[in-house]
Amino acid sequence: MSKKIIAVNAGPRKGWNTDTLITEASKGAESSGATVEKFDLFRLEKYTGCISCFGCKKNQNKGHCVCRDGLTKVLDAIREADGLIIGSPNYLSEMTASFRALYERLVFQNLTYNSETPCCNQNPIPVLLIMTSNAPDTAYTGLLQNYQQILNRFVGPTETLVSGNTLQLKDYSKLDWPWSYFDPEAKKRRHETVFPQECKKAYEMGAALVMKNMS
Template identity: 75%
Template sequence: MKNIVVVNASPRKGWNTDTLLTHASRGAESEGATIRRFDLFRLEKYTGCISCFGCKKEKNKGHCICRDGLTPVLDAIRESDGLIIGSPNYLSEVSASFRALYERLIFQNLTYNVEHYCCNAHPVPVLFILTSNAPDTYYTGLVENYRQTLDRFVGPTDTLVCGDTLQLKDYSKTDWPWNLFDADAKKVRHENVFPKECEKAFQKGAELVRKSAGNV
């Protein structure tokens, strides 16, 4: 049985990122995997990389030595058969919580050695999900940069971008008009397109498990 770690880097329970991760998890479970999920905004206090270089010592190779709320997440990923991680887009970037985990996940495996730049002895497949209020095409470069780095230091990485998302159930209740976009069109898209993106997440979650089993 494959063990898949799912990481939610969004603070909004029940919304776009959370929902897509739930469907990806169900896809993984449909292939017989067990899920261990972490919601980064509900963990004990943690930070990004503190540049202590403890992971660059031979005895700590591939292990971040900073002990805080992210430690069990890093440990679980290291022992897993696959990683599904999702974040909303904030100001043309992933969330700060995603970045904190990402820094420590990647840097612990970076050796600064030309011949062996990565010391990750257990690569696992990754599914990276990004959601955004802007259209999908706005973040092609951003997503590709993360894909390449995750691919290099964690394992073969697939992506799913869900853009033009619905942010609120009722845009009319804001204190001033959110007239930068068409709220009615967003609702229609959420009703007609978002379910298809949830199905994509389900399929990609299932595919990740098959990859971890060497069947894809």
């Protein structure tokens, strides 16, 4: 039976940086024999982050968020998966609100507040966390390390991939005023030379994600 990988795009833009890297990682997973199911968080029915109902702290609901909304099918799919690929652009020095909503509910459902067994996750799975950013690759090292640490504890062993200094628009000249914080031409050159290398890396990491689960 082939492995099942869940891919989650927590960015709004189809076909752009985050979505492209997730797609390449998914292709890599498929090259290792896995099947991939993808969710686009910005295209789901209405949902929220954790509502602090504590329903997941009851014995019969351990590891299961009891809030029923657009994220329920994503959480259910991840719970039964063999691996997770999830990506988000960086907005204002954080992941998107959509990413945070899923992250809160994915992690909190497995948190027991019990010092002997702090996590009740019955199916730890490898995770590939992808972040894209207009800022340089090294700008948010601490942020990524924090997410990696928490996902390691409550979801499964997590690897990260960061694509910084990304191209935001195809044609910056159409803006009403110049964006003088950076050089648009330099961003275009990076997108043409470095970003394809990052896509290749995403593909390789997606393939390795499946093999890690099999080891």
